[in-house]
Amino acid sequence: MQIIHTLSELRERLKLFRHPSVVPTMGNLHAGHIALVEAAKPLGDVTLATVFVNRLQFGPKEDFDTYPRTLQDDCDKLEAVGCDIVFAPSEKELYPQPQTFLIQPPPELANILEGEFRPGFFTGVATVVMKLLSATQARTAVFGKKDYQQLMVIRQMVQQFAMPVEIVGIDTRRAEDGLAMSSRNGYLNAEERRQAVLLSQCLKTVADGIRSGRSDYAALEAQAMSELASAGWKPDYVVARRRVDLQAPQPGDALVVLAAAKLGNTRLIDNLEV
Numbered sequence: 001m002q003i004i005h006t007l008s009e010l011r012e013r014l015k016l017f018r019h020p021s022v023v024p025t026m027g028n029l030h031a032g033h034i035a036l037v038e039a040a041k042p043l044g045d046v047t048l049a050t051v052f053v054n055r056l057q058f059g060p061k062e063d064f065d066t067y068p069r070t071l072q073d074d075c076d077k078l079e080a081v082g083c084d085i086v087f088a089p090s091e092k093e094l095y096p097q098p099q100t101f102l103i104q105p106p107p108e109l110a111n112i113l114e115g116e117f118r119p120g121f122f123t124g125v126a127t128v129v130m131k132l133l134s135a136t137q138a139r140t141a142v143f144g145k146k147d148y149q150q151l152m153v154i155r156q157m158v159q160q161f162a163m164p165v166e167i168v169g170i171d172t173r174r175a176e177d178g179l180a181m182s183s184r185n186g187y188l189n190a191e192e193r194r195q196a197v198l199l200s201q202c203l204k205t206v207a208d209g210i211r212s213g214r215s216d217y218a219a220l221e222a223q224a225m226s227e228l229a230s231a232g233w234k235p236d237y238v239v240a241r242r243r244v245d246l247q248a249p250q251p252g253d254a255l256v257v258l259a260a261a262k263l264g265n266t267r268l269i270d271n272l273e274v
Contacts, residue, residue, distance in 0.1 A: 022138040027051040028068040032173035032181035057124030187266040235261040
């Protein structure tokens, strides 16, 4: 496996290939990330993972400075599953000058749910993903469904810019108790980790209610929010939305239940397709 830090070296290396398959990450990799790389391997003639903590998607009071940087451990995990190239640029390499050209997703998608609680987040995500897909000459890019809204933003960006990239979404990898794997799970102390499974349990309760025929979504959502709050969480949202655009459900729509809540100092997100 080759570890590359500069765009010029990456471009030179990629001259040998026609169909790069890419997994963009911010590092601090866990089994969920590794599953994405395993899924990417048969989809191209070379498999790349990018490792870059993107300042543009962090708010002023978020954890950019303290976000774990674990490049050597990440590379060991990637090499073990047969990743061919790791592209790990410095901030100055990827943003050699202030990034004044930005990708602004439509507000009806980017300003709801995560976008409401993290203003500007999806502008930062879309901008860095556009740059990484260009830099890696990706023909296939693999993302996890845990970041459901992010996956939708990226898919629509690729479609509207007619980019020659297939976006593949992979189901969320979970721990044995149901907790969605996330780099931020590492912030949880032992007691919080035991409590963290409640988020996925609340999603399942709402999803099961919908599957049983209930259409009183607001009541189901309120019940889940109350359960989280009673257990000491600070919930931002638990909502049922239609998968196609994350807007309010209409009869016959395929749905997804999404949630975000803070447990102690750690904010967790999860979702479950119905």
